[in-house]
Amino acid sequence: MAEPFKSVCISTRLRRATRKANAIYDHAMEKHGITIAQLSLLRTIRRLERPTLNQLAQATELDASTLGRNMRVLEKAGLTRFEPGQDKRTRVLSLTEKGDAITDRANHDWDRVQSDLKSRLGPGGFDTLFQLLDALDPDNEGRST
Amino acid sequence: MAEPFKSVCISTRLRRATRKANAIYDHAMEKHGITIAQLSLLRTIRRLERPTLNQLAQATELDASTLGRNMRVLEKAGLTRFEPGQDKRTRVLSLTEKGDAITDRANHDWDRVQSDLKSRLGPGGFDTLFQLLDALDPDNEGRST
DNA sequence: CCATATTGTCGGTATATACCGATAAATGGT
DNA sequence: ACCATTTATCGGTATATACCGACAATATGG
Numbered sequence: 159m160a161e162p163f164k165s166v167c168i169s170t171r172l173r174r175a176t177r178k179a180n181a182i183y184d185h186a187m188e189k190h191g192i193t194i195a196q197l198s199l200l201r202t203i204r205r206l207e208r209p210t211l212n213q214l215a216q217a218t219e220l221d222a223s224t225l226g227r228n229m230r231v232l233e234k235a236g237l238t239r240f241e242p243g244q245d246k247r248t249r250v251l252s253l254t255e256k257g258d259a260i261t262d263r264a265n266h267d268w269d270r271v272q273s274d275l276k277s278r279l280g281p282g283g284f285d286t287l288f289q290l291l292d293a294l295d296p297d298n299e300g301r302s303t
Numbered sequence: 304m305a306e307p308f309k310s311v312c313i314s315t316r317l318r319r320a321t322r323k324a325n326a327i328y329d330h331a332m333e334k335h336g337i338t339i340a341q342l343s344l345l346r347t348i349r350r351l352e353r354p355t356l357n358q359l360a361q362a363t364e365l366d367a368s369t370l371g372r373n374m375r376v377l378e379k380a381g382l383t384r385f386e387p388g389q390d391k392r393t394r395v396l397s398l399t400e401k402g403d404a405i406t407d408r409a410n411h412d413w414d415r416v417q418s419d420l421k422s423r424l425g426p427g428g429f430d431t432l433f434q435l436l437d438a439l440d441p442d443n444e445g446r447s448t
Numbered sequence: 449c450c451a452t453a454t455t456g457t458c459g460g461t462a463t464a465t466a467c468c469g470a471t472a473a474a475t476g477g478t
Numbered sequence: 479a480c481c482a483t484t485t486a487t488c489g490g491t492a493t494a495t496a497c498c499g500a501c502a503a504t505a506t507g508g
Contacts, residue, residue, distance in 0.1 A: 161361075162361065162362060162364045163347065163350070163362045163363070164433075165343060165346075165347075167328075167339070167343060167413070167417065168417060168420050168421070168429075169321070169325055169327075169328045169339045169340075169343070170322055170339070170340075171433060172317070172320060172321040172324050172342045172436070173321055173325070173438075174363075174436075175436035175439055176317040176318055176321045177364075177365075178442075179313055179314045179317050179439055180314055180317075180318070180366075183312075183314045193316065194312070194314045194315070194333070198312060198315045199313070202308065208433075212366070216306075217307060217308045218307070218320055219306070219307045219322075219323075220322075227447065233367075268312070272311075272312065272313060275313050275439055276313070278438050278439060278441075279435055279438055281327050283435055283438065284313075285378060286431060287313075288309075288316060290428055290432045291316055291319075291320035291384075291424065291432075292320075292421050293324050293424055293428065294320055294324055294420055294423055294424070295320065296327075297323075297421075
């Protein structure tokens with residue numbers, strides 16, 4: 159037996175839930191050779207249309223150095239490319255054809271998992287969850303919704 | 304401006320919220336030289352009273368190999384020790400005096416942050432959040448609360 | 449225009465986390 | 479007692495993530 163202990167610490171419970179949710183999405187992504195974190199990046203790059211590392215960092219609220227490293231993995235896998243921008247400092251990100259194709263295919267599996275989890279949350283659960291997660295962030299002080 | 308993009312992906316939003324909550328707790332832990340993840344481990348070890356790695360893994364739902372590595376960090380910091388158990392395979396974990404003292408002191412700061420975040424969630428928010436996080440986990444099928 | 453600040457990226461270092469395979473020790477069935 | 483299985487841990491490897499300091503390039507105030 160020895161059931162898992164239900165910690166009362168918000169961080170601990172969030173980390174646990176995140177690990178588990180990640181694992182579920184990751185397993186669905188396996189056949190595409192990517193992780194859910196990587197799919198998220200691919201989609202954001204596509205949406206932003208040739209963003210710089212910093213722009214991607216602002217959109218995702220990830221550290222730029224983290225993204226630099228994450229992007230190297232995607233680059234090595236041939237899913238993204240890094241081209242010089244106007245500014246001689248900046249490098250501009252975009253998806254390769256392969257990256258584009260994989261993103262499309264992975265999106266189908268993402269849909270499945272997302273729907274499953276959404277129904278687990280019950281009616282209104284999805285919106286409530288996101289509202290509560292946002293409430294934890296002091297940066298989201300003023301404007302809700 | 305370039306506001307952060309509110310992804311609709313449950314995993315992405317969970318990861319983001321977890322990063323931010325971790326950062327808040329971690330900053331409060333800084334003065335004690337530990338992270339919130341480490342405080343969580345110290346408390347669990349204390350509660351379980353000389354658990355093995357595997358017992359700790361079951362309680363935390365973390366991979367045993369992950370815990371092995373996490374524990375080495377705490378051991379090197381002199382907060383925990385690893386002693387031989389009855390079974391010649393197993394090693395039993397416990398807090399050193401220093402680890403015990405730091406856990407006590409860190410708990411005070413944990414309290415502060417936990418209360419702050421709890422009040423951010425509003426009335427009933429805390430319970431609702433945990434209930435929703437649990438609902439995401441297929442392992443929690445049968446028994447709720 | 450130049451000195452200073454700011455911006456964009458990268459490398460070093462560190463924690464948190466997982467999966468897989470090795471290895472050693474215990475357990476169980478015959 | 480013996481062999482097969484299961485258990486406990488560890489090491490290799492990989493991703494995700496952050497902070498800090500270096501460095502180059504751009505922007506800005508006087």
